[in-house]
Amino acid sequence: MGLEVLLLLKGRREPEELGLPETMVCNLREEDTILVPFPLNAPRYYPCSNPPLEYEVPPGLRGREFEVILSDWESGCLEEGRAVIICGREGERLRPEYARRDPLPCQENGLFYTRGHVRVTALSSGELLLEDFLPVLEGGRILVRREVLWRGTPPLPEGLGRFREAARAALEKARCPGCRELHYAIG
Secondary structure (H helix, E strand, O other), X not given: XXXXXXXXXXXXXXXXXXXXXXXXXXXXXXXXXXXXXXXXXXXXXXXXXXXXXXXEOOHHHOOOOOEEEEEEEEEEOOOOOEEEEEEOOOOOOOOOOEEOOOOOOOOEEEEEEEOOEEEXXXXXXXXXXXXXXXXXXXXXXXXXXXXXXXXXXXXXXHHHHHHHHHHXXXXXXXXXXXOOOOOOOXX
């Protein structure tokens, strides 16, 4: 799984009404509709570590009012000794949209919807990667601006102190064999 771009429309709609493939539409959040647009010039599925950062607004949605949001997962040890924490762009804890009722060890256990967030990736060796993701609508395209805030081993630089707790949680999760818990989320 990993990062995806979602379009949030008000009201329930059917795929044929919007001229979309059925796989692109799912009605969630009561009367809101969330659409997952396919990335430009890329397959539907991609490695979590290298998501596409450019999406096309489907023709059936152009001219309609919608909000662009991101979907990303907190995960633990999907690869040996590697974990991902999702936090706000100021380092704050977020409430997951979905958390597995019966968490699975070493899997993606918390789904977050955001208008932009920071992904903290930790390795059990102590290495950290902080990446800022922000979706921007430009004409008929959605660009996900990705900025590497920092890569290295703690302590974090002075200007990134607001991410200290998220980084600590990510490192703890990366060192937790068979982890089943969300480590940095509002309960």
